[in-house]
Amino acid sequence: MSLLLALAPLWPLLVMLNAGLRLALALSRSGPRRGRPRLELLDAVWLSAPLPALLLALWPGELALSMQSWMLGGVWQLDAMRRPWLLFAALLWLLAGGYARGYLADERRRARAGEGTARRRLTAFALLWPLTLAGNLLLILAEDIPSFYLGFVTMTLAAYGLVVHAGGREARLGGFSYLVLALVGEGLILMGLLWSAGSAEALTLSGLRTAIAEAEQGLWMATLLWLGFGVKAGVVGLHVWLPLAHPVAPTPASAVLSGVMVKAGVLGWLSTLPLGVVEAGLAPLGGWITGAGLAGAFVAAVLGVCQRHPKAVLAYSSVSQLGMLASLVGVGLSEPSLWPALLAPVTLFAGHHGMTKGALFFGVGVSEHPPRLPAWLIWPLLALPALSLSGALASGLIAKSFMKEVLYESAHAWLLTWLSLAAVGSTLLMARALWRQWRGRGEPCMAWYAPMPLAWLSAVLAAAAVPLWLPFGEAGIPWPAPGDLLGLVWPALVGLTLAGLLLWVAQAGSGRRPAAPRWPAGDLWWGYAAAAGWAAAGLARAQAALESRGQRLRARLVEVEHRVIDWLDGLAHAERGFIHFAVPLAVGVTALLLLGLWLG
């Protein structure tokens, strides 16, 4: 069944090709007389793009495919470690595809009516969506480094087109920040991959991990890879693209961006860092990763609460959650013996956050254009993933108790306290996001079985039940004992109380000053941009100085040249003088010679 393994990443490409060909055919057929073609790009075939991957994830048994002639030797495989990642990724992509059909309904209508801009945008979306998906699936399945890098790059670059979908200044800024940071990340990843693969001539990811563990400069290689993948995984300082790109991207794209694509960074860490290898000696780096992760978790919570756009709040929440995830990955380096037990909770956390964040992003669109359902049903369903993300309910609660179970007895039990405090921040963020959604709610306008509400409902249910369906192999997930519940939900309670207090203060003080300090989305981005501006100005000055110095040098050279020419002119002048004397001179010399001869 390794054919299925090959089909999973190839099918989206075929879907893209199909859409492109149909488009080309329709365009070549449409003459001015027959009018514009009525072409449905987001059809059933388009929606089916992640289906083979979903089927593959549910396929029993491990699969491997090796291809001699593929680049430098391709190895794709599906093992116990990859299966959960593939499953939740494929599922979220499927739901997001359905959601997109509804989300873009207006644009589709305008495109059918023949509006150029809408047609252009829709075409780009219909082609780049499956391409991004193909890259994402390939990076999950690839075991050889070139395929992995291919998947990562394809996903990163194709997603740029999704981010700038809306057009306009803000979308351009979001897309620009996304692309610049992504390229910096690609550069770091390339360096890390080449250096570590070169040190052991490794071609596979497992070989790469061994190489880093054994190499003398393993610390530097691992640092490059940490920071490179950290751009995707929102390491604090490199996270600035998230809050800029998420609000401007179409909601289904934000959902997969935050739900699955940023997880590719985490998966990159798991695939390349020698986690759980005692001899690696990367404990100091582990400490840094954990520290940076926690710092990100808190900073993002503070910054996120100051945002007004619900999608920006959710983006900061992603940074915060990814920080928590990163702190656990760091433990895998600083205390390698713990990693085998920690992998399962990390995977569960990733799957839970992916699905839940997807559901939350879907919810933003749903609260703007709610289905015709009673409010008492919609709002609790919107709040369910929020509470789950803060760890008080459903999959979030289970994920947290699982982590607690593993870390409790270890030397890293202190981390649990910090994670709980970070969860208070998460709760505040969720409250903020829901509050902004409530303030911006719209009138019920569509049936509950329309694509958007349907995808949202499915995502909410699937997200709540992640521990039930995410496969973990032999060892099951431990369910929390009723006695531990208070220890698990207190951060959410504290967060809710704080949120209530803040709201009360804001209501009481409204009219006198703004309820929350406004902080531009993208925080450090503006600092980076200013620094880049200064650097560019400095360089321009330096260049101008060099140029003026060069001009001075050139001027001096020209002057010297002139002087030489003047001198030559002088010579010519003198020579001209000679002409007058030439005949007498020659005659004189001859006479002298003759005289000499005669006398001699």
Add this chain to the structure above:
Amino acid sequence: MSQGWLPVFTLATSLLVAPLILLLPERAGRARAVVNLAAAVLKLLLVALLVLGFYQGRDYTFGFTVVEGVSFLLQVDALGLMFAGLSSLLWLATTVYAIGYLEDSPNRKRFFGFFSLCVASTVGIALAGNLFTFLLFYELLTLSTYPLVVHRGHDKALAAGKVYLRYTLTGGLVLLLGVVALHALVGDVAFGQRERLADLGPEAHPMLSVLFLVLLLGLGVKAALVPLHGWLPRAMVAPAPVSALLHAVAVVKAGAFGIVRLVYDVYGISLVHELGLLTLLSVVATVTILYGSVKALSQQELKPRLAYSTVSQVSYIVLGISLFGPFGTIAGLVHLMHQGLMKVTLFYCAGNYAEELGIHRIEDLDGAGRRMPLTSMAFTVGALGMIGLPPIAGFITKWYLGMGAVQAGMPWVIGVIATSSLLNAAYFLPILHRLWFRQGRGRWPEERRLGRYETSAWLLLPTAATALFSILVGLLAGVPFSPLDLATFMATKEYLP
């Protein structure tokens, strides 16, 4: 003896076509096209025959003595075959392209005549068996490309041609000096007889170092190593097919090929390593790579940007050579092929934009992706390949360069590779953004409808074909007879102990 005639025939196909074309009247466009294409196809077949025979272990050597101690020698080895294969493949593609490009323009007879001579010289360079023969064709290349560079005949072209001649003839003179001096030292050395120089012993090392530098200086002009690159951006005034061929296989590549020959077949990599000249080579390559990329960033027109990109990319070959070890060698050799395919694609695309829409400046490319989707897709492939993204050819080069850098104990080179990739991205991605994501202004500088499709099929076909090849040699690099396979064969069987 009959075996020895095969390389001569290969050389003769394009060498004899030149006078034939010059004899045909200017009006006989169709006959000229037929002769050109037939010769190109014939040569491709002959090269294929050579490759086949070479793999069966046949020896193709042709030679005669010119004067005592100096002989004309054609021989076939893997490196030469690779270069001959590249040049005959791209000759075919470029001939098709040029027929479409120069339709209805004056002086086509002169153009195609010298075009054939130029290709004959590249094949001669590829099959040359010693430095004398190499030098002969190297100079012939200089002279036969001059009429192509100044083809348009306006003042700017003539000025560029003057600069071109000044640079290349001086380079040729320096090269001649080096060749003569080396001849005085060891006599006539065929390529591959590396032990002759190595046997001279350590007391000859200072002299050998000086001669290496002299030869490098001579070859470096055509290979456009900074600071000897000045002619290349100016030569951009040439018609697009000429630029394409100049950058991909003829002049610049001949210089790089010469450096490969010098390092591997004249001196031998071990001797160069012993002389301590590889570090110098890698520093020169690094400076050239970074300088070319930075200069490319500041160009506002498409062809000059591509020209500076060539300056940078060709030095990848030199960088690969300078990394002592099999991986570095593979990277250098394989890029000889890869850069040719990708760069020729980019220049075809630039020509297509200029011919169909009159676009020369980058800012006019807004929205051209919708008007010319196939050309723009080909450009995208070429550009992403230049950045070094998988699965396109450039990635394979970068991968082996990185491996080679670690193997040679110079991990700092990886930093150079990454920086250069980022700079490449910085000057290519804005173009791609303009092509695909910007909205066109509704009218083009000078639109001509050249064909039923987005442009004339003569222009479109070679573009699509070379783009496809650029992907295939990367995607299927593991297939036998792929450039990577050939380079690996050469690096492990011939050049390294």
